[in-house]
Amino acid sequence: MSNRSFFGLAVLAVALLIGANSVYIVSEYERAVVLRFGRLINPDVAPGLHVKIPFADKLRKFDGRILTTDARPESFYTIENKRLIVDSYAKWRIRDVQKYYKSTGGDEAVGASRLASRVADELRNQIGSRTLHEVVSGKRDELMHELTEKLNSVADELLGIEVLDIRVKRIDLPEDVSQSVFDRMAADREKEAREYRSKGAEQAEVIRADADRQVAVLEANAYRDAEIIRGEGDATAAATFAQAYQQDPQFYAFVRSLTAYRNAFANKDDLMVVDPDSDFFRYLKNIEGKK
Known part of the structure; x- marks a missing residue:
């Protein structure tokens, strides 16, 4: 070449x-x-x-996309001086590139570390002014909203970033108090269960007594109606028998004698001692029933 x-x-x-x-x-x-x-x-x-x-x-x-900073679990105290282990994360992105570069040197890890430190400080302040119940249950969303708004203005001014959301992943009690808290919660639940059982037993007794009362009333009313119907039936039967007897007294006496014979001789093993001249055998001796 x-x-x-x-x-x-x-x-x-x-x-x-x-x-x-x-x-x-x-x-x-x-x-x-x-x-x-x-x-x-x-x-x-x-x-x-x-x-x-x-x-x-x-x-x-x-x-320039939305980034996530996963902070390490931190120990915080509530207003009741109860210690909590809080694990949180933050969603953020760069808002002011110049300010971000000057404050962090363009190192994402530095920005995430400084943001995590700010999040921990604000969480400490917010949790320290609330009770355990407010932190764990109903007030958590309100806490996170206030924390996000407050930290967003600070992070924008100091780091040039926009904080979009801060969330708590997990809240734990320290191991040395977890068992005592669990025992206390179990005792509270057992107390509540006993109250529910006692109220249920009381309501059951009320319902059972009302049911027994209704049964007694229904049986009494049914017995009364049955006696009325039975009395009306007996009266009708007596009237019918009287009317039949008046039409032919001799035939009625004959039928009654046959019914008596049927009932008396229904069981072959029975032994009957009767005077042969009694009225019981009147129709057996004479078809007309003459003595």
Whole structure:
């Protein structure tokens, strides 16, 4: 290879190197700044294709999407001086690129660490002014909303970031008090269960007594109606018998005698001692029933 060819390749290589260092691309999900000899000259580069001075300008890119900072569990005390272990996380993104770069040096880990420290401080203040019940149950959403709003203004001013949401993943009691709290909760639930059982037994007795009363009333009314119907039936039967007897007294006496014979001789093993001349055998001796 001749010296001219070698020189041409060297010039081409230098031109490519200079061209590669003169053009850069910022995507839509990135934020970027441009430094010239360490001095910030473009604090917020728009997405797209851009040109810079090679070897003099330096590009720094940052993730412009929503980021998550998972803080380590911290120990906090409520207003009742009860210790809690709180595990939380924060959602945030860069709002002011220039302020973010100046406060963190463009290091995401530094920004996340400083934000986590602020979150821990604010959580300590918020939990310290509330009871255990407010922190654990009904007031948690209100607490997180207040914390997010307050921390967002501070983080925007100091770090140039926007805090979108702060959430508590888990709240635990220390191991040394967990068992005592569990025993107390179990005792409270057992007390409540006993109260429910006693109230249920009381209501059951009331219902059972009312049911017994209704049964007694129904049986009494049924017995009364049955006696009335039975009396009316006996009266009707007596009237019918009297009417039949008046029509033919002799035939009625004969039928009654046959019924008496049927009932008396129904069981063959029975032994009957009766005077043969009694009225019982009157129709057996004489079909007309004459003595």
